[in-house]
Amino acid sequence: MKAFLNKTAYTKDLEHNRVVVEREFQAGIDRVWRAWTDSEQLDQWWGPKPYKAETKSMDFRVGGTWLYSMVGPDGGRHWGREDFLSISKPTAFETKNSFCDEEGNPNPSIPARHWSVTFAEVGSATRVTVEIICPSAETLERLLEMGFKEGFAAAHENLDALLAASGE
Amino acid sequence: MLQLLLEEPSTVGVLAEQFSVSRQAISLHVRVLEECGAIAVENQGRERVCRLEPATLAKxxxxxxxxxxxxxxxxxxxxxxxxxxxxxxxxxxxxxxxxxxxx
Structure with a gap:
């Protein structure tokens, strides 16, 4: 039997300004599709701790937009938007992903990225593949740095919890 | 903590002085890092000296x-x-x- 991909797999293709993340989930394709496309469900898992995603508006159809913010523990918000370019339920959708302000005006200092999210049935599990293509090497670098900030906040929170649990 | 050890091996006591958390918390953190192979801890007299394990860290x-x-x-x-x-x-x-x- 094929090993279940329960850890996230990464491919960094720096030559093409492209990153691919992949993971399998022990759930049917329709449920995984809904977790990715229903904003009430997205709000429950999308934000990396300690950030929490909050949808402002969701219009899940080609030409529509998901406008959301990541709320930090101090109440600070980072806004993001995804413009849906194509939708093939339940196997794939593509978006243009940008950082923006509260009104959805794109942040001009970092260009939008092209995302392709695909879903494939693997036995009773579902494999999710997220391909992120940046318009330039510089954008990819900026994106990885942003991961840095959020990822580090997450790592630090885990460390804090560990230290707190071990306190006297 | 790993950052400090990157510079030079250090005793648990010296490490603890650098952080504003309890000595127990530092000891636990050291133990966790030791268990996952990120550092090695060696007893030298009454002191416990921590050093990085670069091979594990690379992995x-x-x-x-x-x-x-x-x-x-x-x-x-x-x-x-x-x-x-x-x-x-x-x-x-x-x-x-x-x-x-x-x-």
């Missing part, structure tokens, strides 16, 4: 990549969410995909 450096941490966490949360949903639908009688109505 985990991909995991420490912040972008990877971000997506790992996001996917872990999705997994938890899907599992939680599974439990809930096990409890309800006949929920089918797509026809669940919210309150």
């Amino acid at each position: 985990v450096s991909a995991w420490l990549d912040p972008f990877v941490v971000l997506w790992d966490q996001r996917f872990d949360q999705l997994e938890d969410f899907l599992n939680k949903q599974e439990e809930e639908s096990d409890e309800s009688v006949s929920e089918q995909d797509g026809i669940h109505e919210g309150s």
Whole structure:
């Protein structure tokens, strides 16, 4: 039997300004599709701790937009938007992903990225593949740095919890 | 802490002075790092000296990549969410995909 991909797999293709993340989930394709496309469900898992995603508006159809913010523990918000370019339920959708302000005006200092999210049935599990293509090497670098900030906040929170649990 | 050890090996006592948490918390952190192989701890007289294990750190450096941490966490949360949903639908009688109505 094929090993279940329960850890996230990464491919960094720096030559093409492209990153691919992949993971399998022990759930049917329709449920995984809904977790990715229903904003009430997205709000429950999308934000990396300690950030929490909050949808402002969701219009899940080609030409529509998901406008959301990541709320930090101090109440600070980072806004993001995804413009849906194509939708093939339940196997794939593509978006243009940008950082923006509260009104959805794109942040001009970092260009939008092209995302392709695909879903494939693997036995009773579902494999999710997220391909992120940046318009330039510089954008990819900026994106990885942003991961840095959020990822580090997450790592630090885990460390804090560990230290707190071990306190006297 | 790893940052400090990157410069030179150090005793647990000296490490503890650098942080504003309890000595017990530092000891636990040292033990966790030792258990995962990131550092080696050696008794020298009454002192315990910590040093980095570069081979292990090289192996985990991909995991420490912040972008990877971000997506790992996001996917872990999705997994938890899907599992939680599974439990809930096990409890309800006949929920089918797509026809669940919210309150």
